[in-house]
Amino acid sequence: MLNNSIQYTIPAGEKRELLLINEPSINYHIVQEEGSSLLVHVIALPNPKEQDYAQHTTITVEHNAANCRTEIYGLALLHGNQQHHLTTSVLHNVGEGYSSQLIKFVLDDASKASFKGELKILPDAQHVEAYQTNRNILLSRQADMVTEPQLEIYADDVKASHGATTGQLDESALFYMQQRCIGRESARKLLLCAFFDDVMRTLPDEQMQENLLDKINEYIG
Amino acid sequence: MLEIKNLHATIAGKEILKGLNLTINEGEVHAIMGPNGAGKSTLSNVLTGHPAYTVTAGEVIFRGKNLLEMSPEERAREGVFLSFQYPVEIPGVSMVNFMRTAVNEKRQHEGKPALSATEFLKLMREKKSLVGMDNKLTKRSVNEGFSGGEKKRNEIFQMAMLEPCLSILDETDSGLDIDALRIVAEGVNALKTPHTASIVITHYQRLLDYIVPDFVHVLADGKIVRTGGKELALELEEKGYAFLNE
Numbered sequence: 470m471l472n473n474s475i476q477y478t479i480p481a482g483e484k485r486e487l488l489l490i491n492e493p494s495i496n497y498h499i500v501q502e503e504g505s506s507l508l509v510h511v512i513a514l515p516n517p518k519e520q521d522y523a524q525h526t527t528i529t530v531e532h533n534a535a536n537c538r539t540e541i542y543g544l545a546l547l548h549g550n551q552q553h554h555l556t557t558s559v560l561h562n563v564g565e566g567y568s569s570q571l572i573k574f575v576l577d578d579a580s581k582a583s584f585k586g587e588l589k590i591l592p593d594a595q596h597v598e599a600y601q602t603n604r605n606i607l608l609s610r611q612a613d614m615v616t617e618p619q620l621e622i623y624a625d626d627v628k629a630s631h632g633a634t635t636g637q638l639d640e641s642a643l644f645y646m647q648q649r650c651i652g653r654e655s656a657r658k659l660l661l662c663a664f665f666d667d668v669m670r671t672l673p674d675e676q677m678q679e680n681l682l683d684k685i686n687e688y689i690g
Numbered sequence: 691m692l693e694i695k696n697l698h699a700t701i702a703g704k705e706i707l708k709g710l711n712l713t714i715n716e717g718e719v720h721a722i723m724g725p726n727g728a729g730k731s732t733l734s735n736v737l738t739g740h741p742a743y744t745v746t747a748g749e750v751i752f753r754g755k756n757l758l759e760m761s762p763e764e765r766a767r768e769g770v771f772l773s774f775q776y777p778v779e780i781p782g783v784s785m786v787n788f789m790r791t792a793v794n795e796k797r798q799h800e801g802k803p804a805l806s807a808t809e810f811l812k813l814m815r816e817k818k819s820l821v822g823m824d825n826k827l828t829k830r831s832v833n834e835g836f837s838g839g840e841k842k843r844n845e846i847f848q849m850a851m852l853e854p855c856l857s858i859l860d861e862t863d864s865g866l867d868i869d870a871l872r873i874v875a876e877g878v879n880a881l882k883t884p885h886t887a888s889i890v891i892t893h894y895q896r897l898l899d900y901i902v903p904d905f906v907h908v909l910a911d912g913k914i915v916r917t918g919g920k921e922l923a924l925e926l927e928e929k930g931y932a933f934l935n936e
C-alpha cells in the first residue's frame with residue numbers, strides 16, 4: 470500500500486498539535502528542534518456500519534535537540550471487521566527530552582488492531598524520560614489485538630518504562646453495577662467511557678471531548 | 691416477601707447450597723450466622739443473580755414473582771439489594787454518575803420520571819448525612835482508594851439511595867470499628883419500614899446489639915441447621931459452632 474507521507478520540522482521553542490480522527494492511512498515524520506513540543510492524538514471511532522474501515526497510521530518523531538517534549542495518545546473503538554493499525558517510532562537522538570505514549574483500544578466482533586511502538590534512546594541521549602503504555606479491551610473472542618513494543622535504550626541515565634495489557638471488561642464491576650439497578654448495556658458504557666477517560670481528558674478542546682464521548686456512547690452496542 | 695424452597699446451587703461444579711429453606715416476611719430482620727465457607731455469600735450471590743452460580747434445584751419467590759428467572763438488574767430494580775462483602779472498585783466511574791444511573795434506571799422501571807440534576811443532588815445530600823458519608827468520597831470514582839470501612843459505609847449509602855424492599859448485608863460489619871458500626875447500624879435502622887426486610891449476615895453478636903434480629907439462623911454446609919430468636923446469637927458467640935459436630 471502506498472500511503473500518504475507528510476514530513477515537517479517543529480522549530481525551536483514552538484508547539485504543534487496533530488489531531489487525526491478517522492484519518493485515512495497516513496505516515497508522519499516529525500523532527501523536533503530544541504525546546505519544541507508536540508501533542509498527537511490518533512483516534513479511530515468509525516461508524517460501526519462502515520464495514521470496510523481499515524487504516525494504518527505511522528507516526529515517527531525525532532528529537533534532534535535537547536528539551537523536546539512529545540505526547541502521543543491513541544484511542545480506537547472498532548466493530549465488525551474494522552481494522553486500525555498504529556505504528557509509532559519515537560527517537561531520542563539527543564538527551565534531556567520527554568516522551569509519553571498512551572494507547573487504548575477497544576475491539577468488538579471480529580475487528581483487528583495493532584500497536585507497534587518503537588522507542589529508541591541513543592547512547593548519548595542522557596536524562597531522557599520516556600513512557601509507553603498500551604491497554605486494550607476485547608469485547609469478543611473473535612477480536613484480535615497485536616501489541617509489539619520495541620524498546621532500544623542505549624543510554625544509561627534515563628527513566629523509561631513500558632507496559633501492555635489486553636483483557637476483557639471487568640465482570641465483577643459489571644455485576645456490581647447490575648446489582649445497583651444498572652442494566653448491562655449501561656454498565657458496559659460506563660466502564661468503557663471510564664476506560665477511555667484518561668485519553669479523552671488530554672484532548673485540548675472540551676467540546677470535542679463531549680462530541681467524541683457521545684459517539685462512543687452511541688457506538689457501544 | 692421472600693420464600694426460598696429447597697435451594698440447591700453450585701459453583702464450578704461444586705455443590706454449595708444443599709437444600710436451603712427460608713421464609714421472610716415484611717418488617718422482619720433475619721440474621722444468618724455460620725462458619726466460614728458455609729455458603730452465606732453463596733446465598734447472597736444466588737439471590738442477586740451472580741452469573742458464576744448455577745441453581746440446580748429449588749425455587750425463590752420474591753413478592754409473588756419467580757426471582758430466579760430475572761436478570762441481576764431486574765432483581766435489583768424489583769427491590770433486592772446486596773451490601774457486598776467485598777465491594778468492587780470501579781476506577782474512572784464517578785460516584786455521582788454511577789448513582790445517578792442507578793437511581794434513574796430504578797425509577798424508569800417503576801414508571802417514574804428521571805430526577806433532575808437538582809433533585810438528584812438534593813437526594814445525595816440527604817442520604818449522605820443519613821449514613822455519615824464523607825463529601826470527599828462521593829467526589830471520587832466508585833470505591834476507588836476507599837478504606838475497608840469507607841467501602842462498607844458506601845454500601846449503606848447506596849442502599850439509602852435505592853430504598854430496597856429486601857436488603858442483604860453480607861458481613862457489612864467486618865472491618866468496621868465500633869463508631870462506624872454504630873453509624874452503619876443506625877443507617878440500616880433508619881431505613882427500616884413495616885414493608886421492608888433485611889438479611890444480616892455476620893460473625894459477630896455485636897452488630898446484633900444495634901440491628902436487633904427477629905430470627906437468627908445458623909447456616910452450615912449449605913443448609914439452615916438451626917433457627918432461634920436473638921438469644922441464639924449470644925449462645926453462638928459463647929459456645930461457637932461446636933454443636934454442629936455433635
Ligand SMILES: Nc1ncnc2c1ncn2[C@@H]1O[C@H](COP(=O)(O)OP(=O)(O)O)[C@@H](O)[C@H]1O
Binds near residue numbers: 724727730732
Ligand atoms: N469460584 C469458586 N470456585 C469454587 N469454589 C468456590 C468458589 N467461590 C466459593 N467457593 C466455595 O464455596 C464455599 C462457600 O463459600 P462462601 O459462600 O463464600 O462461604 P461463606 O460466605 O459462608 O464464608 C466455600 O467452600 C468456597 O471455597
Ligand SMILES: [Mg+2]
Binds near residue numbers: 730731732775860861
Ligand atoms: Mg462470605
